[in-house]
Amino acid sequence: MAQLRRGWFVLREVCVAKKTTSCAGLGGMWFSTDAGRHCPDCSQPVDACICKQSKLPEGDGIARVRRESKGRGGKTVTTITGVPLAEDELKALASALKRRCGTGGALKDGVIEIQGEHVQLLLDELAKRGFKALKSGG
16 A cells, blocks of 8 residues: 555555456556557558648749848848758758758748848749749739
8 A cells, every 4th residue: 555645634545466468457548559559640550641741832832032131120121932842852942952052941831031132033043943943922
């Protein structure tokens, strides 16, 4: 027997081991390992996981390049939206474009952000890579 002190009271616990031969005797909760490991996000078996599959973004397939400075403390950023690539390929493209411009940047929610004003350079580079690219904004 174990004693626990809580405030002014002393509680006593009595542990009783149950012997059972059926799953119903376990209290209704039991686990099966027939399917193997499961993904914690989609609860599917790891082999049939649907959350890690890369999806193509919806849109018209035209990459739009624009210069933005609003909400960035006066800093100019060139953004590219609508590139019809999966997440991994989009990350590789963003890295290559940052190297081409010689600046930093980021990939946020499918939008490639390149620091500085590089609209024409990025339009030429995207056209060279086979994307249909348009200048957007003023």
